[in-house]
Amino acid sequence: xxxxxxxxxxxxxxxxxxxxxxxxxxxxxxxxxxxxxxxxxxxxxxxxxxxxxxxxxxxxxxxxxxxxxxxxxxxxxxxxxxxxxxxxxxxxxxxxxxxxxxxxxxxxxxxxxxxxxxxxxxxxxxxxxxxxxxxxxxxxxxxxxxxxxxxxxxxxxxxxxxxxxxxxxxxxxxxxxxxxxxxxxxxxxxxxxxxxxxxxxxxxxxxxxxxxxxxxxxxxxxxxxxxxxxxxxxxxxxxxxxxxxxxxxxxxxxxxxxxxxxxxxxxxxxxxxxxxxxxxxxxxxx
Numbered sequence: 001x002x003x004x005x006x007x008x009x010x011x012x013x014x015x016x017x018x019x020x021x022x023x024x025x026x027x028x029x030x031x032x033x034x035x036x037x038x039x040x041x042x043x044x045x046x047x048x049x050x051x052x053x054x055x056x057x058x059x060x061x062x063x064x065x066x067x068x069x070x071x072x073x074x075x076x077x078x079x080x081x082x083x084x085x086x087x088x089x090x091x092x093x094x095x096x097x098x099x100x101x102x103x104x105x106x107x108x109x110x111x112x113x114x115x116x117x118x119x120x121x122x123x124x125x126x127x128x129x130x131x132x133x134x135x136x137x138x139x140x141x142x143x144x145x146x147x148x149x150x151x152x153x154x155x156x157x158x159x160x161x162x163x164x165x166x167x168x169x170x171x172x173x174x175x176x177x178x179x180x181x182x183x184x185x186x187x188x189x190x191x192x193x194x195x196x197x198x199x200x201x202x203x204x205x206x207x208x209x210x211x212x213x214x215x216x217x218x219x220x221x222x223x224x225x226x227x228x229x230x231x232x233x234x235x236x237x238x239x240x241x242x243x244x245x246x247x248x249x250x251x252x253x254x255x256x257x258x259x260x261x262x263x264x265x266x267x268x269x270x271x272x273x274x275x276x277x278x279x280x281x282x283x284x285x286x
Contacts, residue, residue: 039064039080044089047071059093099146101246104133109145119147123201123227123246124154126174131195149198151227152191155184155215157206175203181214188218199225201246204233212240 040063047059049071060077062070079085096118102108104122112120122130130150136142158177178184184207191197200219204212219226225243228234231250238245245251 039083040086041079041083042086042088042093043077043079044087045091045093047093050095058089061093096146104148104150112146113144117146119149121199121227122148122150123229124151124174127152127191127195127197130197151199151201152195152197154201154203154229155187156203157211159206178211181208181210184211185214185218188215192219192222192224199227199243201227201229203229204237204242205231207233207236209236209240212236212242216241 042061045059047056056073058073060072097116099117099120102120102122103124130152153176156175156177158179176187178187188200227244227246228237228242229246230237232254234245234251234254
């Protein structure tokens with residue numbers, strides 16, 4: 001599945017956050033019929049569907065084979081005879097939340113689900129770990145975790161002077177280190193065509209224009225997105241066709257240098273980030 005399909009798919013997935021008074025609550029299912037049924041009905045809560053429509057009180061949501069098939073309101077709504085009924089009166093029902101920046105760990109699954117997070121976008125983890133996780137999920141051996149969209153290892157520029165093979169840097173970064181555009185292109189092809197990851201993630205510091213172009217070309221030809229940890233290279237990343245910026249650190253000084261000459265200061269990146277914290281640099285856009 002493409003990342004672009006994520007939001008439409010989530011509208012159909014039967015995963016919800018049941019909240020009351022701002023707190024996330026564990027839901028005890030009230031099984032009134034059809035234990036183990038493939039049809040479930042969530043009744044009595046207030047539905048906020050995320051589309052901007054008005055909240056729907058006393059909602060009746062019918063789910064069959066993990067897909068929402070109908071939504072109605074009122075105590076007189078017909079319930080399938082074989083359904084498992086989950087009563088949530090006094091609570092709110094919203095679509096599953098999406099964590100847009102994750103480095104998934106094995107202990108996070110229950111934590112995510114208990115806080116209503118049903119999908120995560122993992123922007124960098126060892127490919128072996130992500131592939132093993134995918135296999136365990138497919139075999140039903142690993143359960144109770146959100147849906148994971150993964151890039152596998154992020155790419156970064158090799159800094160040790162080597163120029164022969166792709167290096168796997170561990171344990172500090174878990175990045176695949178590349179030294180030129182050809183290596184970057186080869187790694188992206190392998191991650192998308194062989195390992196079937198969902199998108200590409202890069203640490204763009206040190207990436208030359210031709211390296212950025214290689215990454216973008218191979219990803220976009222396959223309909224995949226490129227996420228970037230870009231720091232002050234945010235504008236170069238965007239010009240090259242990058243799809244998502246994972247951190248805003250460095251963005252402020254990069255924008256300031258472009259917007260006004262008075263922002264050009266002979267200071268370190270860390271100093272500029274402190275000086276141009278959000279309350280100050282945002283005033284440039286007013």
